[in-house]
Amino acid sequence: MARKKAYNETDVVEKAMHLFWKQGYETTSMQMLEKEMGINKFSIYSSFGSKHGLFLESLKCYKGQIKTILDKFKNGTRGVEDIKQFFYDSVSSNFNNDELKGCFVTNTYNEFCNQTDVLIQEQMQSFMDDIKSIMIEKLQMDATKDEATILKQANYLLLAKHGLAAASRVNTKKEIEDYIELIFDNI
Numbered sequence: 001m002a003r004k005k006a007y008n009e010t011d012v013v014e015k016a017m018h019l020f021w022k023q024g025y026e027t028t029s030m031q032m033l034e035k036e037m038g039i040n041k042f043s044i045y046s047s048f049g050s051k052h053g054l055f056l057e058s059l060k061c062y063k064g065q066i067k068t069i070l071d072k073f074k075n076g077t078r079g080v081e082d083i084k085q086f087f088y089d090s091v092s093s094n095f096n097n098d099e100l101k102g103c104f105v106t107n108t109y110n111e112f113c114n115q116t117d118v119l120i121q122e123q124m125q126s127f128m129d130d131i132k133s134i135m136i137e138k139l140q141m142d143a144t145k146d147e148a149t150i151l152k153q154a155n156y157l158l159l160a161k162h163g164l165a166a167a168s169r170v171n172t173k174k175e176i177e178d179y180i181e182l183i184f185d186n187i
Contacts, residue, residue: 009047010061012037017058021104024111025055052119059123062104066090074134079141080187083157087180090161091168106165132158139187153187 019036020028030041030051037044048054069089076082090103109124135157139150160183168176 007037007039007043012039012047013054013057013061016054017061017104020055020058021062021107024107025051026111052117056119056123059105059108059120063127070130070134074137076138077141079138080184082138083135083187084180084184087161087164087183088177091164091176102169103165106162107169109162110166128158131161157183157187 015037016033019032023032028051030044033044033051033054034041044051044054048057069086072089073082073086076085078085105124105127108120109128112120112124115121132154135154136150139145139153145153164176164179164183167179171179
């Protein structure tokens, strides 16, 4: 008869997510995960198969947590102003938590950009494609923009979003706000 888990899987995945977010995938050891999650490595392997499986679950957890921000972004009706608000919303938690800097997805994207991990690459590409398509929809709300301009601006904004996530790891709130304002002076 299988033993009942003595832990809440959602809680331990969230703890692992925070550790991966702070440390990165490669730097996070199984010993660190055991300590942070409060469970042993046998339980980690039993529930998630591997450190990699736990990391994929951590990415899902993060996406679930930012769903509200993405839904607000997607459902907005103010075009470029929605994009600007998304930039502010996506870094607002950084101003409240000194431990979690940047965007977990962007941090992962940067860490895995030169690796051939297909599952993580698919997750990252899907997330970035979704963000870009929402940006394109918002830019299309301005009837004066042609498709070529919209695509260029969407590419610019996606790159600026990556830069924002990286900058939010080390820069002050004022510097981040100035950066966002200047981005949108160019749109």
